[in-house]
Amino acid sequence: MKAMVLSRISSFREYGAPLELVNFPKPVPRESELLIKVSVCGVCHTELDEIEGRTPPTIFPIVLGHQVVGRVEMTGKKVGKFKVGDRVGIAWIHSACGKCKHCIEGNDNLCEKFEATGRDAHGGYAEYTTISQDYAFPIPEIFSDLEAAPLLCAGTIGYRSLRLTSMKDGDTLGLVGFGASAHLVIQMAKYKYPNSKIFAFARSQGERAFALELGAAWAGDIGEVPPEKLNCAIDTTPAWKPIIEALKNLAPGGKLVINAIRKENVDKERLIELDYPTHLWHEKEIKSVANVARQDVSEFLALAAAIPIRPEVQVFRLEDANKALLELKTSKIRGAKVLTI
Ligand SMILES: [Zn+2]
Ligand SMILES: [Zn+2]
Numbered sequence: 106m107k108a109m110v111l112s113r114i115s116s117f118r119e120y121g122a123p124l125e126l127v128n129f130p131k132p133v134p135r136e137s138e139l140l141i142k143v144s145v146c147g148v149c150h151t152e153l154d155e156i157e158g159r160t161p162p163t164i165f166p167i168v169l170g171h172q173v174v175g176r177v178e179m180t181g182k183k184v185g186k187f188k189v190g191d192r193v194g195i196a197w198i199h200s201a202c203g204k205c206k207h208c209i210e211g212n213d214n215l216c217e218k219f220e221a222t223g224r225d226a227h228g229g230y231a232e233y234t235t236i237s238q239d240y241a242f243p244i245p246e247i248f249s250d251l252e253a254a255p256l257l258c259a260g261t262i263g264y265r266s267l268r269l270t271s272m273k274d275g276d277t278l279g280l281v282g283f284g285a286s287a288h289l290v291i292q293m294a295k296y297k298y299p300n301s302k303i304f305a306f307a308r309s310q311g312e313r314a315f316a317l318e319l320g321a322a323w324a325g326d327i328g329e330v331p332p333e334k335l336n337c338a339i340d341t342t343p344a345w346k347p348i349i350e351a352l353k354n355l356a357p358g359g360k361l362v363i364n365a366i367r368k369e370n371v372d373k374e375r376l377i378e379l380d381y382p383t384h385l386w387h388e389k390e391i392k393s394v395a396n397v398a399r400q401d402v403s404e405f406l407a408l409a410a411a412i413p414i415r416p417e418v419q420v421f422r423l424e425d426a427n428k429a430l431l432e433l434k435t436s437k438i439r440g441a442k443v444l445t446i
Contacts, residue, residue, distance in 0.1 A: 199240060
């Protein structure tokens with residue numbers, strides 16, 4: 106089968122095109138697995154972290170991609186939840202132990218045995234992939250394949266981030282960085298918290314305009330001061346300066362949720378500016394988001410269909426995955442990028 110694979114930790118600066126189009130063995134589903142004929146796969150910032158080694162794959166060569174939509178082509182012997190022809194999605198969570206405290210409490214994203222799609226198991230930058238029936242999700246009919254793809258990571262992790270803010274209706278929310286995830290979070294937040302004002306922070310004029318189009322009450326550059334203090338903020342940037350700025354803008358008792366699997370080191374020295382009274386005192390809280398739980402994916406897909414969320418997607422061919430990733434790296438973002446297989 107056709108696949109875009111990563112063979113080693115790589116750097117865009119040196120190699121430009123880290124993924125290679127190859128003929129890869131078609132996977133065979135195990136007893137409780139589904140063989141999926143992939144239709145589309147979303148492109149995520151986490152793929153840059155995998156390629157550049159900040160969250161390195163555990164197998165090489167590896168097929169990246171964890172926002173997969175396709176149809177069941179074959180089922181393992183013990184599969185009872187899905188049948189051939191069903192449309193399913195695969196998210197970042199590929200498997201977890203199912204037995205530990207975290208798994209039992211519904212936080213299988215924190216399981217020690219957590220395996221990620223496209224990092225610890227082959228993902229969706231290919232014509233076929235496999236997934237356990239317990240980690241495949243039916244896609245609500247209202248969404249096309251292209252629309253569904255970014256919901257599976259950008260949307261789901263955005264949902265978890267929003268949940269972790271413990272936000273209440275009327276609280277102010279800051280969205281720091283306005284890319285694939287934030288453009289979905291704003292739609293969720295406006296639906297769930299109609300009396301809340303949302304302030305967007307983004308480097309590019311295009312992203313700020315997009316935020317205003319989607320209903321942000323204000324949009325400014327990272328470092329600008331919003332018209333009101335923030336009760337909660339969600340950071341989706343790869344950098345450190347936005348965190349310092351967000352902490353400064355938090356109201357007393359405010360909470361910053363950092364939705365990033367890894368931060369890049371380019372501006373890490375900015376952390377020295379962290380000033381206890383300005384940035385942390387008054388019971389400000391910081392919480393990171395790690396992965397997504399199975400429950401987040403199911404709950405979010407239902408919420409997304411009810412709103413309904415309309416993801417804005419930019420389409421690339423599988424063969425152009427390197428181009429899509431490079432654009433993501435250089436921040437030419439509007440909505441989410443999706444590969445058609
Ligand atoms: Zn992702
Ligand atoms: Zn577990």
